[in-house]
Each structure stands twice: as structure tokens, then as C-alpha cells.
Amino acid sequence: MFQNSVYFLSKKPAKFNLRLMNRICKNIGGYLVEIDSRKEQDFVAKFVTSKSIYSTYTGAIREGTFIYYNSKKPLPALKWYENNPDNRLGNENCVLITRGGLHDIRCGYIGTYLCELKVFFTRS
Numbered sequence: 024m025f026q027n028s029v030y031f032l033s034k035k036p037a038k039f040n041l042r043l044m045n046r047i048c049k050n051i052g053g054y055l056v057e058i059d060s061r062k063e064q065d066f067v068a069k070f071v072t073s074k075s076i077y078s079t080y081t082g083a084i085r086e087g088t089f090i091y092y093n094s095k096k097p098l099p100a101l102k103w104y105e106n107n108p109d110n111r112l113g114n115e116n117c118v119l120i121t122r123g124g125l126h127d128i129r130c131g132y133i134g135t136y137l138c139e140l141k142v143f144f145t146r147s
Contacts, residue, residue, distance in 0.1 A: 025066040031138040032074055039080050044136045053140035054093040055082025064101050068122050080136040083118035
């Protein structure tokens with residue numbers, strides 16, 4: 024748990040389909056992860072690698088500049104992997120999080136994805 028979010032990492036790598044994976048996240052009450060700060064980025068990267076996963080898809084997409092699919096907010100100033108984003112293969116419109124930073128990649132490759140759920144506690 025980080026601040027008011029919990030994270031669920033998909034168990035099996037699959038061909039990434041942003042809309043489908045986001046719908047799966049919504050079915051459990053969340054959305055594809057939206058990283059809002061460097062602290063959250065560090066937490067998520069450590070969480071993912073602790074599960075022996077090198078990288079996982081986020082909810083960020085490129086529409087001119089990178090935005091989050093659900094909230095439509097632009098990505099904040101986060102750490103990118105060396106020389107990224109680079110659109111090296113053309114049409115690199117999805118974003119992976121790795122221990123070394125964010126990495127732009129074509130959507131549709133085989134991989135895992137991360138759901139984020141907001142949790143709010145009330146006092147009784």
C-alpha cells in the first residue's frame with residue numbers, strides 16, 4: 024500500500040490491450056496504474072521487481088504527449104529510462120515501468136499490467 028492506493032499485479036503475461044486490461048482493473052474497483060509522483064514511482068518499481076517482474080504496463084498512453092488513459096491527466100515529471108521516451112520503433116504509445124524508469128513501448132506486446140485501487144478509511 025502506498026498512501027491511499029493498493030496495487031494488483033496481473034499473474035500471467037498476456038498480449039497487452041489497454042482497454043481490456045483497464046476493464047479488468049475496473050471490475051475489481053480500480054484502473055490501470057497512474058503514477059503521480061517520484062515517490063510513488065519508486066514504490067511501484069520496487070513492488071513490481073519484488074514479484075520477480077522486470078517491467079509492467081501502466082495506464083499511460085501517448086496522445087501527442089503522454090497522458091493517463093482514465094483521468095486524461097498528463098504524466099508528471101517522472102524518471103524515464105535512459106534515452107526515453109524515444110519512440111524508437113515508431114508508434115510507441117504505451118508505457119512500462121521498470122526499476123530503471125519509465126520506458127515507451129508499442130502497445131500489444133506480451134507483458135503484465137498493474138491495477139491501482141484507491142482505499143479510503145473512515146473513523147467510527
